[in-house]
Amino acid sequence: MKIEQAPPQLNRRAFIKKVLKGSVTGSLLLIYPMGGGDALDMLQPSTMPDMPEQIPGIRGKAYNIHERKFAFIVDITRCIGCGSCCVADKREYNVPDGYYRTWVERYIKDFDDQVYVDCPNGGLDGYQKPREDIDVQVRDTFFVPKLCNMCKETPCTQVCPVGATFTTPDGFVLMDSDRCVGCGYCIQACPYSSRFLNPVTHTAEKCTWCYHRVRKGLLPACVEVCPTGARKFGSLKDETSEVYKILKGPGVLTVLKEAMGTWPALYYLGARLEVI
Amino acid sequence: MSNYALRLIAVATTLVVATGIGFVVKAQLIPDSFGKYGHYRANAIDEEVQRPIRHGTNTSCLKCHTYEAAIHLKGRHNTISCEFCHGTYADHVSNGKKSGTLPVKKNTEISTLCLRCHNTEIKARSQAVIKTVAMPQHLESQEVKLTHTCNQCHHVHAPLKYINRAKQITGLTEAES
Numbered sequence: 001m002k003i004e005q006a007p008p009q010l011n012r013r014a015f016i017k018k019v020l021k022g023s024v025t026g027s028l029l030l031i032y033p034m035g036g037g038d039a040l041d042m043l044q045p046s047t048m049p050d051m052p053e054q055i056p057g058i059r060g061k062a063y064n065i066h067e068r069k070f071a072f073i074v075d076i077t078r079c080i081g082c083g084s085c086c087v088a089d090k091r092e093y094n095v096p097d098g099y100y101r102t103w104v105e106r107y108i109k110d111f112d113d114q115v116y117v118d119c120p121n122g123g124l125d126g127y128q129k130p131r132e133d134i135d136v137q138v139r140d141t142f143f144v145p146k147l148c149n150m151c152k153e154t155p156c157t158q159v160c161p162v163g164a165t166f167t168t169p170d171g172f173v174l175m176d177s178d179r180c181v182g183c184g185y186c187i188q189a190c191p192y193s194s195r196f197l198n199p200v201t202h203t204a205e206k207c208t209w210c211y212h213r214v215r216k217g218l219l220p221a222c223v224e225v226c227p228t229g230a231r232k233f234g235s236l237k238d239e240t241s242e243v244y245k246i247l248k249g250p251g252v253l254t255v256l257k258e259a260m261g262t263w264p265a266l267y268y269l270g271a272r273l274e275v276i
Numbered sequence: 277m278s279n280y281a282l283r284l285i286a287v288a289t290t291l292v293v294a295t296g297i298g299f300v301v302k303a304q305l306i307p308d309s310f311g312k313y314g315h316y317r318a319n320a321i322d323e324e325v326q327r328p329i330r331h332g333t334n335t336s337c338l339k340c341h342t343y344e345a346a347i348h349l350k351g352r353h354n355t356i357s358c359e360f361c362h363g364t365y366a367d368h369v370s371n372g373k374k375s376g377t378l379p380v381k382k383n384t385e386i387s388t389l390c391l392r393c394h395n396t397e398i399k400a401r402s403q404a405v406i407k408t409v410a411m412p413q414h415l416e417s418q419e420v421k422l423t424h425t426c427n428q429c430h431h432v433h434a435p436l437k438y439i440n441r442a443k444q445i446t447g448l449t450e451a452e453s
Contacts, residue, residue, distance in 0.1 A: 126392035166316035176320035225357035
């Protein structure tokens with residue numbers, strides 16, 4: 001019986017070459033789908049033909065993170081408490097039930113200067129009924145939409161022990177859920193109760209002013225859906241933007257809890273003294 | 277070499293090795309881009325930017341829905357977002373194709389939806405911003421059945437469309453847009 005010789009390409013040298021090639025190709029295949037290439041394409045205007053640019057000067061230009069500044073203005077006199085903003089916010093981020101990145105409060109002030117505030121389901125269902133549990137003569141009543149104040153002096157980022165929350169050079173206070181350990185310090189530190197612990201991921205979460213939309217030249221979701229223009233957002237480096245004009249004009253703008261020295265970038269138009 | 281010198285070299289070597297290991301472990305534990313802008317991972321900013329967009333704009337919707345566009349843009353409801361009533365753009369369109377059915381409110385649900393903004397009982401909303409009605413007084417004053425839903429007279433996309441047309445035909449009052 002003749003023993004067949006192994007074919008020459010299966011000698012040790014060829015075998016090692018093949019194994020090496022295989023492992024290199026395999027590891028490349030593992031890496032390839034992870035790449036950020038697709039996401040970078042998203043930033044190009046050509047891939048978002050359906051969505052017109054709402055914040056001028058962002059698309060198709062280099063984004064210098066140190067040169068940008070934005071502001072958010074809530075016009076209390078125009079809020080009708082429909083809750084569109086809350087619905088949009090919940091849908092944009094799939095916020096779990098019972099937690100709110102933004103919400104709308106209803107204030108009622110009587111003639112004894114007592115203030116009653118309620119916020120059924122964060123305003124998610126709108127305000128369908130007048131408040132029935134109090135029997136007072138209403139002197140003043142209004143809605144106050146609340147969201148992250150994007151403070152310049154941020155109490156929440158200062159207390160984070162792991163650097164999971166931070167202020168970006170363009171003024172947004174964001175979360176890094178990969179680093180967050182869910183200790184909840186930031187939730188206690190925030191004077192505006194803007195943060196919560198996500199029951200699914202067990203990490204802190206907050207309103208980002210839709211940073212992912214802003215960087216693509218789109219308005220935050222709540223601003224986009226607001227039917228009355230009660231929520232306004234824009235660049236402070238753009239002299240034609242509505243927020244720039246309002247901030248530069250003579251209107252009375254206030255910030256919440258000014259005495260705490262947090263220097264919010266969220267301004268309120270028409271807010272009464274009682275709003276906290 | 278004396279015993280003392282050997283001991284000294286051993287201690288020094290241990291120290292150098294321990295420091296080296298310390299630096300290596302530190303480099304391993306500190307994530308990439310940490311400290312670029314501050315005490316945080318600068319890459320977290322880019323990761324936030326890459327979050328998928330779920331809400332489009334009205335322009336995105338009306339680009340395909342031209343029939344609705346012609347009505348919606350002319351009416352008083354032109355500032356209302358399509359996605360508030362119909363669900364998000366992302367749930368409807370993926371890869372440029374329609375997917376799923378969108379929720380559209382029917383019958384009494386529609387009146388609830390309308391009263392979410394137009395209920396006059398909610399005093400906190402400014403009359404200057406939105407026109408409100410009392411129910412069922414509005415139905416009584418218009419002399420229609422109390423079971424009527426809002427959309428039997430008011431087109432949901434342009435609430436005064438039929439009203440104005442009726443006024444034009446009957447010549448009762450000047451039509452308003």
